[in-house]
Amino acid sequence: MAEEAAVGCARPTGGPVGEDVTEVEASPKIIKEERTMVMVGQKAPDFVAPGYQQGKFINIKLSDYLGKWVVLCFYPGDFTFV
Amino acid sequence: MGVEVLSMSIDSMFVHKMWDDDELAKMVAGGVPFPMLSDAGGKVGKVYGVFDETAGVEARGRFIIDPDGVIQGFEVLTPPVGRNVNESIRQIQAFQLVRETKGAEATPSGWRPGKKTLKPGIELVGKVWQEWKTDMAFD
Incomplete structure (x- = not known):
């Protein structure tokens, strides 16, 4: 039975349920995760991203905006309320 | 002021188009003027520290980037509070x-x-x- 979901401001997502899948490791591996946190006064990490603007699908590279002031805004998802 | 605005979420550019056509164009005549970027998987959001792995979405992060590409300021809010x-x-x-x-x-x-x-x-x-x-x- 599907139950009705409460709607919040973040986009709900699913994920795997049940027993944890444990991977059999053939050889010990070192997982090194480095979280490179951005800082004020440091370069904004460059990226390329596809997008939509005024009736056209486009590709944007942040470094193409060098020489201009840029405001980059992230948000939880389209059709969210706030 | 001469400022370029870029918005970004994990939604595809197709969903961006639908949102702009169906809803945002009712708020802003002709739809929003700035590029709405797609960050499927939150790869860019991770680098900027705004991707929430549990929820699978990006927080309301806003970065001011100067003409040299340097971040001068940022603000990050959880979803229910607007900027x-x-x-x-x-x-x-x-x-x-x-x-x-x-x-x-x-x-x-x-x-x-x-x-x-x-x-x-x-x-x-x-x-x-x-x-x-x-x-x-x-x-």
Whole structure:
């Protein structure tokens, strides 16, 4: 039975349920995760991203905006309320 | 002000188009003018520290990037609280003034265009109380 979901401001997502899948490791591996946190006064990490603007699908590279002031805004998802 | 706006979420560019066509165009005539970027998987959001792995979405992060590509300021909010656009504009105006004066002027707390700036230097040491009053922190 599907139950009705409460709607919040973040986009709900699913994920795997049940027993944890444990991977059999053939050889010990070192997982090194480095979280490179951005800082004020440091370069904004460059990226390329596809997008939509005024009736056209486009590709944007942040470094193409060098020489201009840029405001980059992230948000939880389209059709969210706030 | 000469500022380029870029928005980004984990939605595809196709969903961006539908949202712009179906809803945003009802708020802004002709739809939003700026590029709506797609960050499927949150790869860019991770680098900027705004991707929530559990929820699978990006927080309300706002980054002010200067013409040299340097981040001058950022703000990150959880989803239920919206931004204050006026405050973002005020901060950009302040950063632009500092850049134009090559750092000769600084904007104290509560500064907005027209209000007094400070001129950092040896003469100002211990003298800020003469130049800046606490009521200037407020509008």
